[in-house]
Amino acid sequence: WVAGMRASADSDQIVDMELAAFAAAGSMQMPLDRTNTTISCIVTNVELTKAQATKVSxxxxxAYAHAIRPTHTTNDGDTIYTLASGKLGAQANAAVPLDLLGMLAVRALQTAIVNGAKTAKTSHGIPGAAK
Incomplete structure (x- = not known):
C-alpha cells in the first residue's frame, strides 16, 4: 500500500480498507459528508468534441479503480474533467483514435495518483509517504 487508512491515529501502518469494512459490516456506518473525493483533469492537445471529452473522462x-481501493463508493464524489486545446488540429484526431487516447488517459492518471501518494509530505499531523 502506498497510502490509505491507518491502523490508528498514531500509527504509520496502513490497513486494507476493504477488509476493515468487511470486518465491521455489522456496525459500519458511512459518514454523512463526502470525505473521499478525488478530482482529476486530463489535458490533451488534440481536438475533441464534448461527447469525445466525456468518453475520455x-x-x-x-484509473481510480486501478490505484484507489475501495473506489466509487456512495461516499465518493469523484470527478474527472477532460480539456482539449485542439492545438494539433483535426488531422491529429485521425492519427490518435479516441479509444487510444482514453487508454493513455487511464495510464497517465493512475501513474499521477500513485506518484502523488508517494511524494506526499506529512501535513497537519497526517503522515505522508515522503515524510
Missing amino acids: QMAAD
Missing part, C-alpha cells in the same frame, strides 16, 4: 475513471 469515463475511460479515465478506470
